[in-house]
Amino acid sequence: MIASGIRWPMVAAAKSNNEITRELVAPNEDNLPVWWYVGMGLGTLMLAYGAWAFYMSLTVGLGTWGLTNSVGWGWDIINFVWWIGIGHAGTAFTIFFLVFRQRWAASINRTAEAMTVFAVLCAALFPLLHMGRPWLAFFIMPYPNTRLLWVNFNSPLLWDVFAISTYLLMSITLWYFGMVPDLATMRDRAKNKVSRAIYGFFSMGWDGSMIAYNRYETLTRILGGLAAPLVISVHTIVALDFSISILPGWHATILPPYFFVGAIFSGFAMVLTIMILLRKAFKISDFITDKHFDAIANVLKFGSLVIGLAYAIEIFIAWYSGVEYEMYTFLNARATGSFSTAFWIMVFCNAIAPQVFWFKKARRNVWILFTVSIIINIGMWFERFIILISSLAEDFLPSSWTDYSPTLVDIGIYVGTFGIFICGMLLFIRFIPIIAVNEVKAFKKDGN
Amino acid sequence: MAYKHIIAKFKDETVLLKALTILQEHKVNLVDIYGPFATHDILKKFTRESKLPYAAIIYGLISITAIFGLMYYTSVIDYPINYGGKPYFSFPPMVVIMFLVTILGTTILSVLTFHGRSMVFPGKPTQTINPDVTDDTFYLVVDQNYNPEEIKVWLKESGADEVFEKEL
Numbered sequence: 001m002i003a004s005g006i007r008w009p010m011v012a013a014a015k016s017n018n019e020i021t022r023e024l025v026a027p028n029e030d031n032l033p034v035w036w037y038v039g040m041g042l043g044t045l046m047l048a049y050g051a052w053a054f055y056m057s058l059t060v061g062l063g064t065w066g067l068t069n070s071v072g073w074g075w076d077i078i079n080f081v082w083w084i085g086i087g088h089a090g091t092a093f094t095i096f097f098l099v100f101r102q103r104w105a106a107s108i109n110r111t112a113e114a115m116t117v118f119a120v121l122c123a124a125l126f127p128l129l130h131m132g133r134p135w136l137a138f139f140i141m142p143y144p145n146t147r148l149l150w151v152n153f154n155s156p157l158l159w160d161v162f163a164i165s166t167y168l169l170m171s172i173t174l175w176y177f178g179m180v181p182d183l184a185t186m187r188d189r190a191k192n193k194v195s196r197a198i199y200g201f202f203s204m205g206w207d208g209s210m211i212a213y214n215r216y217e218t219l220t221r222i223l224g225g226l227a228a229p230l231v232i233s234v235h236t237i238v239a240l241d242f243s244i245s246i247l248p249g250w251h252a253t254i255l256p257p258y259f260f261v262g263a264i265f266s267g268f269a270m271v272l273t274i275m276i277l278l279r280k281a282f283k284i285s286d287f288i289t290d291k292h293f294d295a296i297a298n299v300l301k302f303g304s305l306v307i308g309l310a311y312a313i314e315i316f317i318a319w320y321s322g323v324e325y326e327m328y329t330f331l332n333a334r335a336t337g338s339f340s341t342a343f344w345i346m347v348f349c350n351a352i353a354p355q356v357f358w359f360k361k362a363r364r365n366v367w368i369l370f371t372v373s374i375i376i377n378i379g380m381w382f383e384r385f386i387i388l389i390s391s392l393a394e395d396f397l398p399s400s401w402t403d404y405s406p407t408l409v410d411i412g413i414y415v416g417t418f419g420i421f422i423c424g425m426l427l428f429i430r431f432i433p434i435i436a437v438n439e440v441k442a443f444k445k446d447g448n
Numbered sequence: 449m450a451y452k453h454i455i456a457k458f459k460d461e462t463v464l465l466k467a468l469t470i471l472q473e474h475k476v477n478l479v480d481i482y483g484p485f486a487t488h489d490i491l492k493k494f495t496r497e498s499k500l501p502y503a504a505i506i507y508g509l510i511s512i513t514a515i516f517g518l519m520y521y522t523s524v525i526d527y528p529i530n531y532g533g534k535p536y537f538s539f540p541p542m543v544v545i546m547f548l549v550t551i552l553g554t555t556i557l558s559v560l561t562f563h564g565r566s567m568v569f570p571g572k573p574t575q576t577i578n579p580d581v582t583d584d585t586f587y588l589v590v591d592q593n594y595n596p597e598e599i600k601v602w603l604k605e606s607g608a609d610e611v612f613e614k615e616l
Contacts, residue, residue: 017459017484017584142522150522154531154541162545166552173555180568181485181582188579205572208581212566213486214495219562222504226551233547240544438485 010103011444012286020444021185024437027282027429028186035281036426043422050416053409054129062132064409070402071392075410076126078384081238082266083123083417084164085259085380087171089267090116091231094174097439098224104295106439107287111278112271113175114432118424119270120168122417127160129413156240163237170230174223177216180206181438235263242387248325249334249391252317258310262380265303265350269376272296274425276370278434287435294363300376301357307383308351325396339390342382349379450615453479454590454599455577456608461487464586467606468493476599477591479616482581500565504558511553512546519545577614589616 011020056064067074090112097105128134140161142151151158184206187199206212239259242250272293279288318330334343353375356362363369394401428434458464461483468490471478481494519542523529528536563569577587588608590599603611 021484021583142518148527150527152529152531153519153523153545154534154538159541159544159548162548162552166548166555169552170555173559177559184574184576185484185582187574188576188582200574201571203574204568204570205574206568206582207574207576208482208484210481210483210486210490210494212568213483214491215498215500215562215566217486217491218498218500219558222501222558223555226555230548230551233544237544442485442487 010106010440012289015286015444017441020441021189021437023283024287024433024435024440025186025189028431028433029189032430033281036430039422039426043419043426046415046419047423048419049412050419053412053416056409057129057413058134062130064407066404066406066410068402068404070395070400071389071404073130073388073392074404075406075414076130078381078388079414079417080123080126080130081259081384081388082381083119083126084238085235085263085266085384086270086377087116087119087123087167087267088231088235088260088263089271090114090119091167091171091174091227092264092267093271094178094224095228095231098221099228103443104292106443107292107435108271108275108296110175110178110432110436111274111428111434112267113171113178114425114428114434115267115270115274116171117168117175118421118428119267120164120171121424122420124164124168125417125420126413127164156237156244159237160241163234167230167234170223170227174220174227176202177220177223178436179432180204180216181208181213182433182436184208185437186433232260235260247391247395248323249329249387252314254310254313254317258307258314261303261306261310262350262383265300265307266377266380268296268299268303269373269380272300272369272373273377276366276373278429280366282434284435287440290364293366293369294360297357297363297369297372300354300372304351304354304357304376308347311347311351329391329394333390333394334386338394339386342386343390346379346382346386349375350383353379451592452613453592453616454596454603455612455614456588456590456603457610457612458586458588458607459584459609460607461490461586463607464588465489465493467588467603467608470602470606471588471590471599474599474602476593476602479589479591481586481588482577483586484582484584500558500561503561504554507557507561508550508554510557512550514553515546515549516542577616 015023065074065076090109093105093109093112096102097109128137131137131140140151140158142153180203183199183203187196187203190196190199236256236259239255243252243255245251275288275292275296279285315330315335318326321327333339353372356368356372362372389404393404456467458467464481464483468478468481472493478494481490483490520537523538524536530536576582577589578585581587588603590603593599600611
């Protein structure tokens with residue numbers, strides 16, 4: 001194996017396989033730190049608020065949301081797009097690892113995939129609730145029924161149903177299959193019968209056979225290969241929900257690539273936030289090195305340039321098209337009008353702040369990395385806010401213009417999804433090795 | 449039926465690779481290698497290329513045909529609806545669902561094939577050679593041969609940490 005001079009060792013210090021196992025499963029075996037309980041408490045409170053908002057949405061109806069006749073898509077769809085974007089990073093890391101053979105991603109992809117699964121679960125909740133009667137959600141599946149109706153295969157909203165369902169299934173499959181050998185490790189190290197039985201059930205009787213490993217590696221490569229076009233198509237389809245309509249600001253061919261890059265951008269920022277916190281909380285700095293953060297920061301820098309370019313192109317095309325409605329949306333409503341504060345927050349957070357990563361010192365400073373990653377996540381939320389609300393609130397007819405503000409129920413559902421995400425991630429950290437132990441061992445000698 | 453196998457224990461995968469080369473040169477029947485992880489070199493030397501990708505292509509073709517058939521049947525034959533004068537059979541919007549269902553079908557069927565072929569599934573009882581096989585130790589299992597003593601010597605010479613016999 002030829003190790004290129006520009007790459008770095010997979011594990012910062014020389015360690016035996018046994019040492020790698022012990023260090024990487026320590027978060028699962030040691031006593032729980034105080035912050036874990038604090039996090040779970042906070043997550044549970046958020047979940048409780050979310051549960052109230054969920055209950056209100058179900059029992060009273062969507063009238064409890066801030067939606068109006070003009071702004072029919074509000075916080076629910078903003079947050080749906082935001083969460084699904086965050087989810088993309090996990091799959092992107094898996095593709096980096098399995099398809100592009102970027103071995104440094106092996107230390108990160110397990111946590112990134114966990115993040116994907118929980119983020120997609122959070123995202124899926126919003127369109128489900130937005131149906132108004134989620135208990136009839138199965139109506140959108142094509143099956144022979146007594147109503148003698150079929151679904152409309154021409155609708156981008158139905159494409160979304162297929163895209164999100166496929167994506168959720170693919171993320172869970174990739175995540176689960178990636179951890180089977182590590183679950184076997186946990187099973188064989190388990191000290192009590194209950195955990196041995198649970199890990200034993202999910203480890204599928206894994207015995208480390210190389211014949212099984214061969215098929216397993218082939219399967220994960222196939223899944224990685226399938227996930228690559230899927231991840232692009234999912235956010236493309238989310239973008240088509242908007243661009244197939246005729247609203248100014250939505251009806252644009254740039255939306256699919258722009259949404260996809262935005263998704264990867266926000267997802268990588270969230271991965272950075274989580275990995276910085278995990279590295280601080282556990283002794284894994286030999287596995288998650290400064291160079292990992294450097295690589296992610298470089299992706300963010302590139303993503304930021306593409307996003308900044310997309311913002312500029314949107315404004316240019318609005319002006320160049322000569323369509324007064326487009327010009328109004330971009331030049332008046334967004335850049336200088338009612339939504340200008342949100343617009344410039346978006347521009348600063350997504351296009352300007354990440355430029356700090358041109359400096360190596362910034363890419364190696366954990367505080368700067370953490371701050372910018374949070375700034376990007378805020379900026380990407382504002383991007384979805386701008387796209388959705390500015391186009392709906394001020395469309396073709398001034399008589400239908402309206403203000404939009406979320407209600408406590410809207411906010412509650414969003415906070416509740418944070419509860420799902422935080423509790424889910426904390427349970428993941430507790431019960432599953434956060435770094436793919438078997439993959440780190442396999443590549444430790446080859447380097448990245 | 450369980451019968452005795454020669455088993456060599458290795459802590460280092462590079463030593464295992466050396467032993468594997470020696471045994472393969474002497475055309476010794478190998479049963480399997482068990483270990484905590486798989487390196488590209490071990491898999492290349494010991495296993496044959498899996499045919500799963502060919503199966504995946506077939507699954508993809510089945511999925512794309514099935515979903516196209518369903519969409520054509522529902523949109524054109526069973527319940528044609530006139531959406532603003534658009535044709536009943538409109539191929540471009542079908543492409544999106546065909547694409548997604550191809551991925552969905554291929555994923556599900558490939559995973560099921562893996563379960564069936566490798567006989568691993570959630571809840572399968574665990575039978576490992578030793579618990580350290582999922583931590584830091586490799587076990588090379590050799591089938592019954594006419595020259596067991598000679599095989600043991602080759603294994604020891606190649607650097608195996610331990611060579612023993614066990615019923616499997």
